[in-house]
Amino acid sequence: xxxxxxxxxxxxxxxxxxxxxxxxxxxxxxxxxxxxxxxxxxxxxxxxxxxxxxxxxxxxxxxxxxxxxxxxxxxxxxxxxxxxx
Numbered sequence: 484x485x486x487x488x489x490x491x492x493x494x495x496x497x498x499x500x501x502x503x504x505x506x507x508x509x510x511x512x513x514x515x516x517x518x519x520x521x522x523x524x525x526x527x528x529x530x531x532x533x534x535x536x537x538x539x540x541x542x543x544x545x546x547x548x549x550x551x552x553x554x555x556x557x558x559x560x561x562x563x564x565x566x567x568x
Contacts, residue, residue, distance in 0.1 A: 498542050506538035508546060518545045 486516035495511040520538045527534045 496546055497541055502536070504519055506535070506542060508542040517549075 496508050496517070497511050498508050499516075501507055501516075501519070503521075505518070505519050505521045508518045509516045520541050522530075522534050522538060526537070529539060530537055
């Protein structure tokens with residue numbers, strides 16, 4: 484879940500495996516992914532059954548970064564006070 488302070492609600496995100504074998508994160512109920520991760524066959528082979536775990540970690544890190552940037556942007560825009568002469 485990502486805090487969206489601009490609209491004062493939380494966004495529910497879901498991680499899915501696409502038919503292509505890629506992993507994606509999207510807003511719950513949306514068809515379009517926000518982030519897509521594609522792992523090479525070499526990585527899949529080296530990780531054995533842990534490739535899904537790696538993809539999830541990458542997607543969660545991306546969602547956290549988006550949330551952090553959104554919070555920082557909201558904080559920055561809220562701190563600017565208009566100058567009254």
